[in-house]
Amino acid sequence: MKNSVPVKARRTGGRVEILGISKRFKSASALVDINLVIEPGMFFSLLGPSGCGKTTLLRILAGLEMPDEGRILLDGRDITHEPPERRPFNIVFQRYALFPHLTVHDNVAYGLTTERRNRPSDAVIDHNVDAMLSMVGLEWAKARYPGELSGGQAQRVALVRALVRKPDLLLLDEPLSALDRNVRHQMREELLRIHAELTTTFLLVTHDQDEALSMSDQIALMNMGKIEQVASPATIYRSPATLFAARFMGAGSFVRASLCGRSGGRIEAMIGDMKVRALDSGVGKATRLQLLVRPEEITIVEACHPHSMSGQVETRSFFGSHYEVTVRYDKGLLRVRTSRALDTGEAVCLAWPDEVGIAYADE
Amino acid sequence: MKPLGIIFVFLVIFLYLPLAVVVIFAFNDGSGLSWPLQGLSLRWFALIFADESFSLALLNSIKSALIVSVLSVLIALAAAMLFARHRNLATRTLSGLALLPAMMPPILIAIALFTAMAYFRVAPGFGMIVLGQLVVTLPFVLTVVGAQLERFDLDLEAASRDLGAHQVQTLRRITFPIILPTLVGSALLAFAFAFDELLITNFTSGTTPTLPLYVFSKLRRGIDPSVNAVATLLIAAPWLAVLLAMPFIMARRTTDKNRRVWSQ
Secondary structure (H helix, E strand, O other), X not given: OOOOOOOOOOOOOOOEEEEEEEEEEOOXXXXXXXXXXXXXXXXXXXXXXXXXXXXXXXXXXHOOOOOOEEEEXXXXXXXXXXXXXXXXXXXXXXXXXXXXXXXXXXXXXXXXXXXXXXXXXXXXXXXXXXXXXXXXXXXXXXXXXXXXXXXXXXXXXXXXXXXXXXXXEEEEEOOOOOOOHHHHHHHHHHHHHHHHHHXXXXXXXXXXXXXXXXXXXXEEEEEOOEEEEEEOHHHHHHOOOOHHHHHHHOOOEEEEEEEEEEEOOEEEEEEOOEEEEEEEOOOOOOOXXXXXXXXXXOEEEOOOOOXXXXXEEEEEEEOOOOEEEEEEXXXXXXXXXXXXXXXXXXXXXXXXXXXXXXXXXXX | OOHHHHHHHHHHHXXXXXXXXXXXXXXXXXXXXXXXXXXXXXXXXXHHHHOHHHHHHHHHHHHHHHHHHHHHHHHHHHHHHHHHHOOOHHHHHXXXXXXXXXXXXXXXXXXXXXXXXXXXXXXXXXHHHHHHHHHHHHHHHHHHHHHHHHHOOHHHHHHXXXXXXXXXXXXXXXXXHHXXXXXXXXXXXXXXXXXXXXXXXHHHOXXXXXXXXXXXXXXXXXXXXXXXXXXXXXHHHXXXXXXXXXXXHHOOOOOOOHHHHOOO
């Protein structure tokens, strides 16, 4: 787990700036005024539900799609109109897109054989391909064809095929989504290892928040063609900036509340006739609120008191070190973390601390 | 015997018994089409190869079938590329129209061509034979090539571009090798269709003979065992062609032969 932005001074070139990128398809907007900076050496994730425009942004970066507006700068140089073959960016495709008529060796070598000038000698190419394949433990598969590989193996070949050109930016389009759970875990660690080894900038496109949280230095959360939040995984998980971000990160339950005042930078809100304080995400003038309540913020107590509410256990999940139960109360469901093995149907009291979670304006 | 076996036996009998009769009599020494056979002989083959009008017809058929197969694959490839990569009302309509001739009775196409030729004062002959046969082969070739291109994963081309290949390189090293077996297969199909096309060719040939026309005219003058020899050649030709094309069709996987070519 890497939650803070690590120092990666080794790599200096390859700063990517995305300036005001917009793209429309037929009538629907795919991207609206996207602005992002990707620092060299970073593991950056574009996270969002399907259809949020993250893949379109990746294809625009690769040069496979042209933006309607905006510019892309690489170390200050405008590359918006460079064709894909001239950009030092390479893609790992979601469905791998390995050339079916070429061996694993020739697939990986492909990126080195396309240069008409400065094409490396065959010996250099073979050496590079061997080095790349051994990095992912696939030297033995050189003479195989893509059709003879497992999903995880094909994924590794696709990865090193893209890395063989030593790109400034490696674009990964949902690289783990087609893999089995176990293989996905291995692949995740392998990606992190290779990222650390090569210090290449990685841009991961994913819809899986766990994937983004566990691997990235920075995450840009996208929704409906717009960026909701750009932050480190810890920040985006602990203080999601918008209601969408809070919901998408799946960090807790939401409770309806109404605004009744402010004090000391906190919001004061009423849940029924119970008063709580919460962090302000920027609710502005909204009076109807949604409070993000984390499972660990609420405690289950023996006896009900004024600052608690009663409810009934609906489901119980075991997580090894603790249980998570969903409790139905008069206004909905709450997820609560507990060490007690409560039975479903059991009546419980939920004690609220004075200050809970984050307040968002209700949509 | 199981039902599947019975069906198989009937199929073989229906499909191949008449052909077997033709082939057997082509090598029969007797001049009548009746049992018993009168010994092995190549006299009928010698007879037809001595016939100049046969050689002329055979040559014309091979020439037109070759031209038609190459042309239909080229046209179908261009059209299928357009249909598969630019989907809109215009291309969808066009692809539908292109398949229509396959559903029309060939006699209608023949009459239409004949009328059009008269109207535009185009003389019948070799050019019109090719054109008429193209109308027959194109819809089939377009269907086969179109299906292949629909299946073609466009990410493969994107990957090639992404790895530094420009469009022409991508076409030569990725797209073309992958679809080559389909192109060869559909060229064979077109060759076979064109080689023994009779109905339309009958209207467009004028005085230019083709092999099916030669057989047809021979039959009109009464049964002659030399027709069996011609038929045997007609049966053998497509098989020979398939055999020759086998390496291309089977070679779904080839190594990147272009690897070294592009080093300069």
